[in-house]
Amino acid sequence: MTPPGTARKRPYAPRMAPAERREQLLDTALRIINTEGVVGVSVDAVARAAGVTRPVVYGQFTDSNHILRDLLRREGERALAQIADTLPADLADADPVAVFTHVAESFFAAVTTHPERWRAILLPVDAAPPPVRAYRQQAEAAIRTQFADITRHFLTGRPGTEAVDVDLLAHLLLTAMEEGGRLTLRDPDGYPPRRLTAMARFMVETFSERYPDDR
Amino acid sequence: MTPPGTARKRPYAPRMAPAERREQLLDTALRIINTEGVVGVSVDAVARAAGVTRPVVYGQFTDSNHILRDLLRREGERALAQIADTLPADLADADPVAVFTHVAESFFAAVTTHPERWRAILLPVDAAPPPVRAYRQQAEAAIRTQFADITRHFLTGRPGTEAVDVDLLAHLLLTAMEEGGRLTLRDPDGYPPRRLTAMARFMVETFSERYPDDR
DNA sequence: GACTGTAGCTACAGCTGTGTAGCTTCACAA
DNA sequence: TTGTGAAGCTACACAGCTGTAGCTACAGTC
Numbered sequence: 001m002t003p004p005g006t007a008r009k010r011p012y013a014p015r016m017a018p019a020e021r022r023e024q025l026l027d028t029a030l031r032i033i034n035t036e037g038v039v040g041v042s043v044d045a046v047a048r049a050a051g052v053t054r055p056v057v058y059g060q061f062t063d064s065n066h067i068l069r070d071l072l073r074r075e076g077e078r079a080l081a082q083i084a085d086t087l088p089a090d091l092a093d094a095d096p097v098a099v100f101t102h103v104a105e106s107f108f109a110a111v112t113t114h115p116e117r118w119r120a121i122l123l124p125v126d127a128a129p130p131p132v133r134a135y136r137q138q139a140e141a142a143i144r145t146q147f148a149d150i151t152r153h154f155l156t157g158r159p160g161t162e163a164v165d166v167d168l169l170a171h172l173l174l175t176a177m178e179e180g181g182r183l184t185l186r187d188p189d190g191y192p193p194r195r196l197t198a199m200a201r202f203m204v205e206t207f208s209e210r211y212p213d214d215r
Numbered sequence: 216m217t218p219p220g221t222a223r224k225r226p227y228a229p230r231m232a233p234a235e236r237r238e239q240l241l242d243t244a245l246r247i248i249n250t251e252g253v254v255g256v257s258v259d260a261v262a263r264a265a266g267v268t269r270p271v272v273y274g275q276f277t278d279s280n281h282i283l284r285d286l287l288r289r290e291g292e293r294a295l296a297q298i299a300d301t302l303p304a305d306l307a308d309a310d311p312v313a314v315f316t317h318v319a320e321s322f323f324a325a326v327t328t329h330p331e332r333w334r335a336i337l338l339p340v341d342a343a344p345p346p347v348r349a350y351r352q353q354a355e356a357a358i359r360t361q362f363a364d365i366t367r368h369f370l371t372g373r374p375g376t377e378a379v380d381v382d383l384l385a386h387l388l389l390t391a392m393e394e395g396g397r398l399t400l401r402d403p404d405g406y407p408p409r410r411l412t413a414m415a416r417f418m419v420e421t422f423s424e425r426y427p428d429d430r
Numbered sequence: 431g432a433c434t435g436t437a438g439c440t441a442c443a444g445c446t447g448t449g450t451a452g453c454t455t456c457a458c459a460a
Numbered sequence: 461t462t463g464t465g466a467a468g469c470t471a472c473a474c475a476g477c478t479g480t481a482g483c484t485a486c487a488g489t490c
Contacts, residue, residue: 010439010440012437012438012439012484012485012486013437013439015436015438015487016437017437018437021437038343038347039254042476042478043477043479044476044477045477052437052438052439054477054478054479055438055440055480056437056438056439058479063478064477064478065346065347069346069347072347072350072351072354073350076354096369096419096423097416097419097423100369100415100416100419101412101415101416101419104395104411104412104415104416105408105415108396108399108408108411108412109408111399111400112408115403118396119400122393122396122397123400124343124347128253128339129279129280129283131281131283131284132280132283132284132339135287135288136287139287139291150314150315150318153311154315164417165410165414165417168410168411171394172391172394172395175391176387176390176391177322178337179386179387180319180323180387181322181326181337182337182338183386184323184326184327185330185334185337185338188330191383193320193324193326193327196323197319197323198380199383199384199387200316200319200320201312202380202384204312204315204316205312206421206425207421208311209425210421210424210425225468225469227455227456227467228468228469230457230466230468232467233466236467257446257447257448258447258448258449259446259448267468267469268468268469268470269447269448269449270449270450270467270468270470271467271468271469273448273449274467274468278448278449
């Protein structure tokens, strides 16, 4: 029995069945990812945020990687289910353009409906420390502006392109370029510069042929 | 004087002028990024890898963020210069398609020529802990395969698309989708689902009109 | 109302990284 | 040859996170 006057350091957390506790800890980890980022997820942080002590967490997971892995798996499954639910049933024999558009629509709707979930899936990028992230963002913004100017210049004088969302288009093109860079860094043999450059040409040609220059 | 028998714990590192030391430490940090990832860059790690003690590093930088920020700035500038050097001089009045292709070519060449530099710039993504990264990669691969199947199905029966690099195209389209998701997560008002879906439709329509279905 | 199993807690030892104060060594110059 | 200033080093206090051993409190059962 606790001697009178010797107050507990912490309130005794409400008891929970293991499975229930497990889910609660994953929820907690998800919350942390959304506030502190992936790097903020430590066994200690999860325990504190959940209002329990570390040994409780160690009862359910071996370490913080275990937590993250299970969380990602859980949210990944839910995310897929979420998209599947929103998709129209009879996609098989529909117009391909409509099909693709529907998929995109479902995806963006899903992201909007459960931002916390999708942040965990799409934003592990933000693991970099804040000052570095800040610098990156600024530098990237500058490059994107330049890229948007080029794109705008490209579209000028091509009838039918007035309504094109140039800024977004340029942003996504640049993103594709960056991903190309990553691919060749990770697998230079699988993705040689030649292959990537060819894809770049293919893409710009496609736009160019849909909207020919009439000057 | 050191008492005989009391060996120094470490050899006295060669002296360097501050500016020189600074550059050396940045080089060291870049090497660490390329081997351990961004997370591996701590004041301690840089000092050890450079063969000096921490106070030496603290003489040049306030903390590890300072190191990373300055490194990114330095490599960023060099990267831009690198691309500029490779670009043909007379781009202004050339065919837009050729211009874009040249830019892409220069970029991919630059990445291939200085992988360490570009890894620092393009791969902060890999900050996630290894097991998580492993799980992500596996999950992403599965989705990409599915996406590639859809894309292939889309191209079937459209003459002229036989030579298209479907896998790469699908990969980049998916990357663009993901970036769309990130945009709406970070700035829901600037990038509402409506806007992103419209862009998706625009892109697929563009492909569809260049390569009409003749079935 | 005592019994018991399990969920939760305290406490400790250990490791890694952070900054800093104060001493040592070196290189160059008078 | 000796002086001196700057570059390096040692050593310490501290902070945060990791795992784990062993004790305590609660809830359901007889």
